Amino acid sequence: TQLLEQSPQFLSIQEGENLTVYCNSSSVFSSLQWYRQEPGEGPVLLVTVVTGGEVKKLKRLTFQFGDARKDSSLHITAAQPGDTGLYLCAGVGAGGTSYGKLTFGQGTILTVHP
Amino acid sequence: EAGVAQSPRYKIIEKRQSVAFWCNPISGHATLYWYQQILGQGPKLLIQFQNNGVVDDSQLPKDRFSAERLKGVDSTLKIQPAKLEDSAVYLCASSLLAGPYNEQFFGPGTRLTVL
Numbered sequence: 001t002q003l004l005e006q007s008p009q010f011l012s013i014q015e016g017e018n019l020t021v022y023c024n025s026s027s028v029f030s031s032l033q034w035y036r037q038e039p040g041e042g043p044v045l046l047v048t049v050v051t052g053g054e055v056k057k058l059k060r061l062t063f064q065f066g067d068a069r070k071d072s073s074l075h076i077t078a079a080q081p082g083d084t085g086l087y088l089c090a091g092v093g094a095g096g097t098s099y100g101k102l103t104f105g106q107g108t109i110l111t112v113h114p
Numbered sequence: 115e116a117g118v119a120q121s122p123r124y125k126i127i128e129k130r131q132s133v134a135f136w137c138n139p140i141s142g143h144a145t146l147y148w149y150q151q152i153l154g155q156g157p158k159l160l161i162q163f164q165n166n167g168v169v170d171d172s173q174l175p176k177d178r179f180s181a182e183r184l185k186g187v188d189s190t191l192k193i194q195p196a197k198l199e200d201s202a203v204y205l206c207a208s209s210l211l212a213g214p215y216n217e218q219f220f221g222p223g224t225r226l227t228v229l
Contacts, residue, residue: 004156006156009154030214031214031215040123040222040223040225041222041223042118042205042207042220042221042222042223043157043205043220044220045217045218048217088156088157090156092214093214094214097170097172099213099214100212100213100214100216101159101162101170102157102159102218104156104157104158105156106154106155106156107154107155107156
């Protein structure tokens with residue numbers, strides 16, 4: 001069974017601060033996805049990182065995939081109240097019975113105070 | 115393009131009662147997934163369909179949970195009888211095809227409370 005440890009579980013910061021969320025696993029994934037989930041809604045895909053060492057930027061969000069494709073991070077610069085939400089990482093299985101399947105981390109609840 | 119539709123959005127039942135959830139995926143999407151998301155956790159895959167066939171139901175508690183996708187389009191997930199620990203959000207997702215390069219699109223979920 002593949003596991004994905006996400007940290008921190010909760011993050012409460014002031015507007016303008018920077019933050020980083022981590023996802024770590026002992027398993028290799030074919031790719032890693034980051035989702036954002038609003039209350040009462042399903043997760044919405046933000047980005048998929050595929051290549052080891054890959055870095056993708058989405059405005060103030062920077063996503064990185066570890067060289068060994070086992071871990072990833074999400075960095076938000078100058079957080080805004082609109083960034084508030086639940087952030088989920090999900091590893092996409094690389095082979096065997098896990099091929100193509102999503103394994104989610106526990107999620108990080110981010111609150112950005114004005 | 116319409117998204118994944120789910121109903122009901124909320125359901126409150128007592129333990130040992132039965133409940134059913136419905137999902138209508140994005141038109142043309144062959145693969146359909148049901149996930150369980152317990153408060154404070156990430157979604158956990160319960161069952162995956164490819165058209166009307168089950169691809170993976172290894173994490174479905176088959177003594178009480180069942181799911182079907184008879185015509186390869188919409189799907190129902192049933193719990194009978196419900197337990198307190200079944201309280202969760204049940205998410206339906208669909209993708210054009212299965213596999214690692216096909217984005218899954220999630221519905222809004224059904225929040226189940228078992229009293």
